[in-house]
Amino acid sequence: MVKLYGTSKSRSARCLWALEELGVKYEHEPVAVxxxxxxxxxxxxxxxxxxxxxxxxxxxxxxxxxxxxxxxKYGKGSLWPASVEDHGHAYQWSFFAMTELEPHLMTLLRHKLFLPAEQRSEQAVKEATEALKAPLGVLDAVLGKHENLLGSAFTIADLNVASVLSFANYVKFDFSATPKLQAWLQKSLGREANAKVRGLK
Ligand SMILES: N[C@@H](CCC(=O)N[C@@H](CS)C(=O)NCC(=O)O)C(=O)O
Structure with missing residues (x-):
């Protein structure tokens, strides 16, 4: 039995998206934050x-x-890349998303949405926006070379990075300086499996 614990209104959405992409039969217990x-x-x-x-x-x-x-485990021939070298790249982009992107995106969410107005800091928003420029530029350059992060196929590397970057949409982040990344992000997030997750508890 495969079971995912966590409401779709949280980081659990990332895993629900992967389960839906993979077509794995699973149970969902939408544990609240x-x-x-x-x-x-x-x-x-x-x-x-x-x-x-x-x-x-x-x-x-x-x-x-x-x-x-x-x-x-479940995505050979689909989300899981074929070569060991690309497994390395899948880990690379996933860790990149967690360490180089997510902390700054969380700062933007906190200071633009979550914190009470009097605790929000314009300076924190400015610094996080500035800190995102280099990693977003790196992604934009890679996506200028091929359609997805590892090449032509959409893999778990794309899903992991796009799902972390989806936080940016809540704060209407301006991606116009990184147009390749912007187009890839909207296309990735628009996939049917991800759209299905939004309808889950
Ligand atoms: N790095 C963890 C972070 C998980 C996390 O912080 N989840 C939040 C919901 S999005 C949570 O469980 N918060 C409950 C709490 O902190 O009490 C992951 O990516 O799974």
């Missing part, structure tokens, strides 16, 4: 975060690690 530290959920993930994947008794946490695992 506010229940992530409940006794039941702490048994699944002692850090108290969603998402968590359960696959025949094996528990895995960390959204992008879950996706790499799912792609390798």
């Amino acid at each position: 506010t229940d992530a530290k409940s006794a039941d959920h702490l048994k699944r993930n002692p850090i108290g975060h969603i998402p968590v994947l359960e696959d025949n008794g094996v528990m895995i946490c960390e959204s992008l690690a879950i996706n790499l695992y799912l792609a390798e």
